[in-house]
Ligand SMILES: Nc1nc2c(c(=O)[nH]1)N[C@H]1C(S)=C(S)[C@@H](COP(=O)(O)OP(=O)(O)OC[C@H]3O[C@@H](n4cnc5c(=O)[nH]c(N)nc54)[C@H](O)[C@@H]3O)O[C@H]1N2
């Protein structure tokens with residue numbers, strides 16, 4: 001979230017789109033209720049189904065799954081053509097006036113630089129024009145046809161309300177009503193928040209959907225202000241922590257990035273990530289990259305990371321490709337992976353195209369499961385009748401199960417969607433042979449290290465030299481690890497201007513990332529977490545909920561990254577002179593000599609407005625981008641592409657260009673192309689989602705949850721039920737090109753047929769929670785049906801839109 005849970009109460013308009021917060025985030029959803037009760041907020045839901053969020057909304061509009069870019073592109077067109085934008089904001093805080101390179105182009109769905117064979121873009125032309133001074137050329141009058149404003153206006157002019165209705169199935173009047181309500185927040189005193197989750201991310205164009213939402217918020221001046229923001233409601237209780245700590249395969253902690261295989265040279269690796277300001281007076285905060293990177297390398301390899309060996313740069317793997325889940329399972333299928341460790345992950349249930357996942361697991365030599373429960377994955381090899389129809393005698397994979405504890409059986413920190421790190425304490429002893437994840441991983445590491453020390457190997461250094469300075473090497477404590485990710489000084493840190501002045505004594509915890517250095521004198525395992533455990537102690541354990549300004553920022557409740565800031569980009573809540581756009585919901589302001597207020601300023605505390613430094617300090621241009629310069633992989637302006645299982649078979653924005661039917665840059669493996677379905681065989685649009693009563697695939701092991709939702713069902717509308725001749729409570733078979741499931745039909749008024757390009761399209765709702773293990777009645781894994789294709793940036797599978805056929809059993 002750019003903002004945070006409590007801040008939702010400050011919103012005037014709330015849009016839940018691409019998520020179902022009332023169902024999947026029922027505790028945080030109380031802030032929507034607060035905004036409605038105390039702030040007269042207007043609450044809107046846009047979803048293929050009239051879901052539980054819609055049931056308490058002021059307004060609901062249906063949308064065809066997978067068509068949100070067309071809808072939001074229509075909103076951009078509406079805002080620009082009706083002049084409903086926050087002029088002072090976009091003029092000063094975005095790239096509206098920047099001139100784009102003359103070789104940038106967009107022709108019938110394809111941007112300049114496309115390589116069809118590789119299905120990727122060469123992005124050089126997706127950039128601004130630079131002047132002789134190295135700074136971006138601009139046209140403050142916005143008349144230049146190549147300025148971002150003009151290009152964007154032209155790009156989205158095609159997304160008319162008629163087009164939106166035809167592509168999305170959203171009736172025009174409903175679409176326009178939503179546009180009007182959004183537009184009401186273009187004035188300085190009003191804000192809209194957008195709450196989203198998987199209904200946006202789980203598409204082959206997921207990242208671009210989010211970007212389109214962010215563009216709408218920028219036009220309205222809703223980023224950085226209280227009650228605004230782009231708010232990703234995260235999933236697992238610590239999934240925010242997982243991304244922060246760099247567990248995605250291309251990341252390092254704190255959103256530093258792993259080098260690619262062409263980056264063998266350390267100097268070039270750092271230089272590429274240390275961008276010089278692209279306009280006068282900008283901070284371009286990533287200029288500090290090397291301080292964070294060197295401090296990380298010192299945290300991992302301690303004395304073995306030296307200036308001479310470029311801080312152990314050779315120890316880092318250099319990526320030849322993205323190693324996301326789809327890639328790993330594809331490589332298993334190709335026989336290129338021998339072993340797999342599934343820690344707190346149930347891929348047979350959770351990953352798309354179950355048959356492909358199972359055939360991948362069957363090619364492994366060994367599979368290690370670290371989990372408190374007996375998951376479907378741990379029995380992928382076992383015949384469970386129709387639910388897992390497999391011949392065990394044909395599978396040689398050796399499976400090890402290592403029982404772990406659950407969160408309540410250990411202490412540690414959990415990061416919420418608000419970026420707040422909260423410490424929790426152990427409440428129960430682990431049962432049986434269960435050990436904490438830290439214990440198991442440490443043991444594995446100790447034994448691997450011993451083997452490498454004994455036998456050597458091709459390159460044992462990164463493992464043999466891993467720094468392990470914990471009191472009990474077999475089980476470091478959560479507190480030790482937390483202190484390490486905060487970071488500390490290795491020697492006395494002196495003031496560079498006055499060497500007699502010691503700023504931080506050797507061995508002391510740093511108070512923030514501003515203290516980190518790139519000369520090997522500091523460590524920090526995750527720079528954005530610097531400040532979480534300082535000399536003053538564990539900030540994550542703080543429980544003071546006082547809120548002196550009433551805005552809900554509670555700066556003494558736990559600790560938020562970065563720097564305990566609760567609203568990101570909060571400089572943008574003020575006009576260029578430092579006066580709040582909305583004095584009633586003041587976040588920060590400039591008092592003539594410093595920034596301050598209800599939040600930690602997102603900016604140099606004493607950086608005067610006169611410097612002209614922009615609020616988006618991580619961008620070298622200091623402003624936010626409508627034109628994603630060299631950004632996402634599909635192009636600098638989001639464009640609608642069809643899902644890979646498309647009910648139309650063509651892209652209504654580019655009906656004559658086959659190349660542009662589905663995302664030209666999505667992750668598709670050659671072996672997968674023939675696993676996509678066509679509407680003639682699979683005429684209905686399937687989508688998968690969750691229910692409050694279950695948490696994925698684990699609460700079916702808990703009796704009370706199993707009682708509340710005992711049996712697998714699918715939701716179909718009344719019209720479709722009539723078409724296939726099925727009544728509520730009867731069983732249906734739902735098939736896709738990849739397989740089938742059978743479940744009870746729940747016939748509902750909450751899913752209505754849609755008119756898409758003159759054709760009737762039915763949605764089928766498929767909750768994900770069932771499987772063949774646990775205390776619920778055995779069921780089919782929903783992912784038997786889903787396609788093995790991923791977003792072109794994140795590689796997140798397209799779980800939310802695919803073609804199925806519903807029949808009565
Ligand atoms: N009780 C419970 N809570 C949970 C979870 C759980 O399993 N159980 N899981 C947690 C996890 S890990 C996550 S990631 C979050 C997920 O949180 P959400 O994303 O809110 O949950 P979902 O139910 O997957 O899907 C959200 C909605 O997206 C809609 N949708 C589908 N396709 C589209 C589309 O193309 N456009 C739009 N606008 N909407 C679409 C669906 O109809 C559904 O209503 O929930 C978390 N909370």
Ligand SMILES: Nc1nc2c(c(=O)[nH]1)N[C@H]1C(S)=C(S)[C@@H](COP(=O)(O)OP(=O)(O)OC[C@H]3O[C@@H](n4cnc5c(=O)[nH]c(N)nc54)[C@H](O)[C@@H]3O)O[C@H]1N2
Pocket residue numbers: 198202235236343344345346347349350351370371372373375404405406407437688689690695696697698768782783786799
């Ligand atoms: N079709 C479809 N598929 C989806 C989705 C969808 O919407 N539709 N959603 C996707 C999303 S957003 C998610 S997050 C995934 C969820 O996919 P998974 O994360 O694979 O699903 P969970 O059932 O939450 O599995 C987590 C496992 O962690 C174990 N566990 C709990 N605590 C601990 C612990 O402390 N240590 C260890 N080692 N294990 C622990 C649990 O017992 C459980 O087996 O599913 C994805 N798959």
Ligand SMILES: [Mo]
Pocket residue numbers: 234235236239
């Ligand atoms: Mo998730």
